[in-house]
Amino acid sequence: MSYFLCDEFQKMEPYIPGEQPKDQAYIKLNANESSLPPSPRVFDAVSQSRIRGMGHYADPHCKQLRKAIGDVYGVNADRVFVGNGADEVLGFCFMSFFSPRMKLCFPDITYDFYRTYAKTNRIDFEQIPLDADFHVNVEDYIATDRDIVLANPNNPTGLALSVSDIERVVAVRPKRLVIIDEAYIDYGNESCIPLTEKYANLIVVQTFSKSRNLAGARIGFAIASKEIIEDMNKIKFTFNPFNMSAFALAAGSAAVQDTTYLEKCVHSVLATRVRVQKALEKMNFFVAEPHANFLFVSHPYISGGELCKMLKERGILVRHYDEARIRDYVRMTIGTGEEMDKVLQQLHEILQEVKACES
Numbered sequence: 379m380s381y382f383l384c385d386e387f388q389k390m391e392p393y394i395p396g397e398q399p400k401d402q403a404y405i406k407l408n409a410n411e412s413s414l415p416p417s418p419r420v421f422d423a424v425s426q427s428r429i430r431g432m433g434h435y436a437d438p439h440c441k442q443l444r445k446a447i448g449d450v451y452g453v454n455a456d457r458v459f460v461g462n463g464a465d466e467v468l469g470f471c472f473m474s475f476f477s478p479r480m481k482l483c484f485p486d487i488t489y490d491f492y493r494t495y496a497k498t499n500r501i502d503f504e505q506i507p508l509d510a511d512f513h514v515n516v517e518d519y520i521a522t523d524r525d526i527v528l529a530n531p532n533n534p535t536g537l538a539l540s541v542s543d544i545e546r547v548v549a550v551r552p553k554r555l556v557i558i559d560e561a562y563i564d565y566g567n568e569s570c571i572p573l574t575e576k577y578a579n580l581i582v583v584q585t586f587s588k589s590r591n592l593a594g595a596r597i598g599f600a601i602a603s604k605e606i607i608e609d610m611n612k613i614k615f616t617f618n619p620f621n622m623s624a625f626a627l628a629a630g631s632a633a634v635q636d637t638t639y640l641e642k643c644v645h646s647v648l649a650t651r652v653r654v655q656k657a658l659e660k661m662n663f664f665v666a667e668p669h670a671n672f673l674f675v676s677h678p679y680i681s682g683g684e685l686c687k688m689l690k691e692r693g694i695l696v697r698h699y700d701e702a703r704i705r706d707y708v709r710m711t712i713g714t715g716e717e718m719d720k721v722l723q724q725l726h727e728i729l730q731e732v733k734a735c736e737s
């Protein structure tokens with residue numbers, strides 16, 4: 379730590395992303411990225427002529443991308459905010475609407491960025507425990523008067539809430555802000571975007587990093603009331619007016635229009651997910667009901683940490699959280715069919731090894 383770091387940041391705990399080791403070629407299933415390429419339209423959009431124009435700033439209002447997203451979701455562009463990944467969009471939401479000491483809540487087991495951001499910015503946050511099966515208890519969120527951030531489906535559990543349950547939470551207190559992080563919504567779930575027509579206290583955040591195979595391009599967006607989006611843009615213009623690169627704007631506009639390709643990719647991930655889940659259950663794994671592009675699993679004979687380590691030795695990265703309630707689990711992204719065949723083969727061998735040690 380340098381002499382100069384602000385006092386309030388000295389106890390900061392940064393978000394820890396899934397590791398990206400380069401010592402060998404790994405099957406990378408630890409960050410819920412996609413092994414598939416982006417839409418073919420992205421290859422055309424980020425072309426030579428685009429590179430030639432890089433001497434100029436891109437549109438700070440991001441009009442084209444906001445309109446493209448709005449068209450796909452049936453909302454006006456003035457109700458769409460875009461950012462450098464959903465993380466930045468969430469950052470601008472928090473920055474715009476949560477000042478120090480404001481009261482916020484989210485589950486004890488969820489996307490860790492909410493906690494790290496709240497902590498660094500001295501927001502008074504409460505982590506509401508998921509129930510014993512890792513479900514969000516909706517009644518807790520109806521009862522609280524705190525602002526709310528919920529990932530739906532949740533990460534790392536993969537469990538989801540229904541839109542009608544979320545609507546009950548949003549409707550009960552119109553002066554309380556509810557942010558729904560829909561990073562994994564495209565994997566067969568129903569979005570809360572239509573509710574933003576009706577409720578002025580709801581922000582829905584999504585990303586191009588998962589279902590649109592563009593994690594490296596950093597594109598996320600929020601849909602909410604026109605007034606909320608105006609506020610967020612105001613904050614953006616005080617902080618980083620040119621937050622989106624010309625590459626990201628071009629790639630995003632092209633990708634979002636290709637809904638056929640999105641459906642094709644999602645369909646392939648879901649088919650592989652069904653197959654892998656069945657195979658894992660045959661091997662005696664517990665698999666939490668999946669709603670995203672990953673599985674949250676545990677096995678009676680091997681701890682999450684041990685499993686993560688043994689897979690890494692075999693060239694496969696999965697995510698393990700060294701936290702009390704989920705220490706027995708690992709989170710495994712669904713890769714390509716071929717990648718998952720290798721994973722299943724290695725898991726089979728690991729379990730044989732573990733059994734041999736026991737007997």
Ligand SMILES: *Cc1c(COP(=O)(O)O)cnc(C)c1O
Binds near residue numbers: 465584585586596597
């Ligand atoms: C992956 C993820 C994000 C981050 O998305 P980016 O657009 O890559 O910043 C946000 N929220 C949740 C719940 C995620 O899993």
